Amino acid sequence: MRYWLMKSEPGAYSIDDLARDKREVWDGVRNYQARNYLREMRAGDLAFFYHSNCKPPGVAGLLRISKENVVDPTQFDPESRYFDPKSSREKPRWQTVEVEFVEKFPNYISLPQLRSLFSEEELPLLKRGYRLSVLPLSDDVAKKLLALAKKEE
DNA sequence: GCCAACGTTGGC
DNA sequence: GCCAACGTTGGC
Numbered sequence: 001m002r003y004w005l006m007k008s009e010p011g012a013y014s015i016d017d018l019a020r021d022k023r024e025v026w027d028g029v030r031n032y033q034a035r036n037y038l039r040e041m042r043a044g045d046l047a048f049f050y051h052s053n054c055k056p057p058g059v060a061g062l063l064r065i066s067k068e069n070v071v072d073p074t075q076f077d078p079e080s081r082y083f084d085p086k087s088s089r090e091k092p093r094w095q096t097v098e099v100e101f102v103e104k105f106p107n108y109i110s111l112p113q114l115r116s117l118f119s120e121e122e123l124p125l126l127k128r129g130y131r132l133s134v135l136p137l138s139d140d141v142a143k144k145l146l147a148l149a150k151k152e153e
Numbered sequence: 154g155c156c157a158a159c160g161t162t163g164g165c
Numbered sequence: 166g167c168c169a170a171c172g173t174t175g176g177c
Contacts, residue, residue: 154177155176155177156175156176156177157174157175157176158173158174158175158176159172159173159174159175160171160172160173160174161170161171161172161173162169162170162171162172163168163169163170164167164168164169165166165167165168
């Protein structure tokens with residue numbers, strides 16, 4: 001079982017939205033490196049839900065991969081902002097996963113807290129200009145995050 | 154195949 | 166709102 005981190009702008013889709021929907025296809029990723037990570041994900045893997053581009057950014061909750069290797073339907077929809085005219089149903093270019101809500105953390109872990117806890121080597125997300133929206137986490141980092149997110153003050 | 158222009162991400 | 170980082174596009 002592997003741990004991941006997946007980013008979303010809460011204005012577009014937040015942990016509360018996922019809590020309401022229970023399950024959702026994680027569509028709209030249009031970066032090859034992020035897609036390659038999505039292809040590596042297996043059902044049962046856990047991922048941290050990171051809120052980006054908000055005040056403050058941070059880790060808001062946990063989700064589980066409920067279905068692996070899902071073809072992103074938005075690539076075929078000319079009305080979608082994620083439409084890709086170079087993709088075809090015979091040879092789809094963009095795969096993703098379906099995720100299910102696990103929990104919203106009692107403790108939101110803000111970006112400044114993340115910086116105080118981890119180095120840029122442990123958590124590349126902290127690097128300036130780092131833009132990948134899907135990334136793997138080491139077991140070590142994941143377990144520290146879980147302990148902190150659930151710890152009672 | 155190079156690289157300038159352009160667009161997007163996302164912290165601040 | 167600014168702007169650094171960086172991926173993509175397209176002319177040559």
